[in-house]
Amino acid sequence: ANLTGDTMRRFDSPDDKGNNPHRMLSLEEAIERSLAATPKLGGETIPLTDAEGRFAASDARAKVSLPCFDNSAMDGYAVKSCDLKSATADSPVGLMCVGVIPAGTFPADSVASETCMKIYTGSPIPDGADAVIMQEDCRSTSGDGATILCNEWVKPWENIRLQGEDVREGDVVFTAGARITAGSIGLLTASGHDRVEVGRRPRVGLLATGSELTEPPGGLKPGEIYESNRAMLASLAARVNAEPTPYPIVPDSLDDTVAALERAFAENDVVVTSGGVSVGDHDHVKPAIELLGGSVDFWKIAVKPGKPFVLGQVGGKPVFGLPGNPVSALVTYLLMVRPALLNMQGARGWRLAKRPGRLVDEMINRGDRRHFARVTIDDQGLVRSAGGQRSHMLGSLAKANGLVDLPPKSRLAKGERIEVISIDQ
């Protein structure tokens, strides 16, 4: 429901090369540029037991077939199907039991006509047998179990798991860029792997700029606030395998900003700053990047909260300059930085997961930028505003578990079906 039907206002001219400080990019353009600007970090080989959540850097092939050999799906008796054609509960067929095949052994003997072998789930099928009859459909005549009375016919290959029916030796079981899950760790191990090549973890230097910022547990002098973006961004970045390093708070001076950025670039693959990226007299991030010989590619995206935003590079390493307001920092991280951190690891998918939900109350965006509103979504999919939506408000940020993308100048009615972006990813 777009109230005016107009699309996002654009301030750029066609010949703009991205250095116009008033340039406004759509979110899609901004993400595209950020992905294009982030280098792939290359791979490393690690134990599978440490690989959950990482992204495969190369394809992996099965070293063995699964199942490795024809084996039984049941506890019972390995038989020749044709021997039991006439078997019923009233007129059972007797077979002589000629051996036992415990798990982990391979039968030396074979099953001849009118004989059978006791077999367990997962045990190899002996030569000569072409079916397994379940234990429950048999009984033994005497205490020693030498003759087995079978109450039922079993079709050829019934209760047998065939070699290679799941995975064949040489099959690609995992493709480059896929996320390693518990299930894929199971498959890779079963098919003979103990290690896997994955994209390297991006080292992320986290800087917070602002002369008003200080850290708990110390007290606040008049005009000071507790800095919260580094800790919040570190926990978000760790979710996508990054190795975050928080650096000391950077006061609003160009020299301090240059020095802090220089160190962070030297020690990391990517730098994320917060604060100091608007057009105020104390906003030094953009000039500091330029002084370090880097470039700033664009610096406003048409989303709320979130404008302004810097994407730059120094020596080929990307830098993301997030706004200082904690909510804007979180939203721009999720929308812009998270995809880049995934891209650096060679991940195939970087899009944010969404859940379908239904609005309990109407939501309105009167502005001309997309608004990513903080919401709660419950187990039934009912979506409510998480509270105050202004970009300095942390109370609703802690309550929210989702974001709803409200188009510019739109009203979403009560009861409307919407998609909710999960914050916890």
Ligand code: AMP
């Ligand atoms: P700035 O983007 O530097 O203009 O900051 C915008 C607002 O966010 C100001 O109210 C700052 O005090 C606040 N702010 C900036 N950085 C942080 C931070 N790291 N933690 C908490 N608040 C911050």
Ligand code: MG
């Ligand atoms: Mg500031």
